[in-house]
Amino acid sequence: MERTVVIYKSKHGSTRQYAEWIGEELQCPVIAQADFSKKDFDNYDNIIYGGHVQAGGIMGFDLIKKNMRKLQDKKIVVFAVGLNVMNKESRIQLREINFDKANVERMTCYYCPGNYKPEEIKGIDAGIMKMMQKMLESKGDSQLTDDDRFLLDAVKNGVNLVDRKYIEPIVREFSE
Secondary structure, eight states: OOOEEEEEEOSSSHHHHHHHHHHHHHTOOEEEGGGOOGGGGGGOSEEEEEEEEETTEETTTHHHHTTTTTTTTSEEEEEEEETTTTSHHHHHHHHHHHOOHHHHTTEEEEEEEOEEOGGGOOHHHHHHHHHHHHHHHHTOGGGOOHHHHHHHHHHHHOEEOOOGGGGHHHHHHHHO
16 A cells, blocks of 8 residues: 555544544554644655634645645645535635645545534634624524524534544545
8 A cells, every 4th residue: 555644633633533534444644733744744655634624724734735846746635624514615615715726636625524512612712603603693594594504503502423434435535
């Protein structure tokens, strides 16, 4: 098997869980983004990068974007983890924010839904989620889409959508 590594940045554990599952399936190292040095890219042919989504950005993804020249001969796969990543509009926004035209054609991006525990959210993250809740509530019930209702319920009550099935297409990409 080609030399593959999974690099991840996780805040509340969902991205780490997906990264660990991918590492198990592909029998490759799994390294937190904070512990990975750009010189380590030389040791791998395949880079799988996972990051949690915050305000439309894939956290820690700068590690990849800033090293594109060094990575030009490597296979790069990205997975984004968040509450709303299964929503089509969110996916479009993620691609626009995180990938420029030159890079988007070189990388495959997958989406893995995460978990959210309102009681564990503090500081600015709590403020962002409160703003989202208020924005959704201000639409009025008749204007809420099914996605809006799901998101509002998740923000108020929490949800765990982490499921191993979401890594299957990533693993398949390296198993064929």
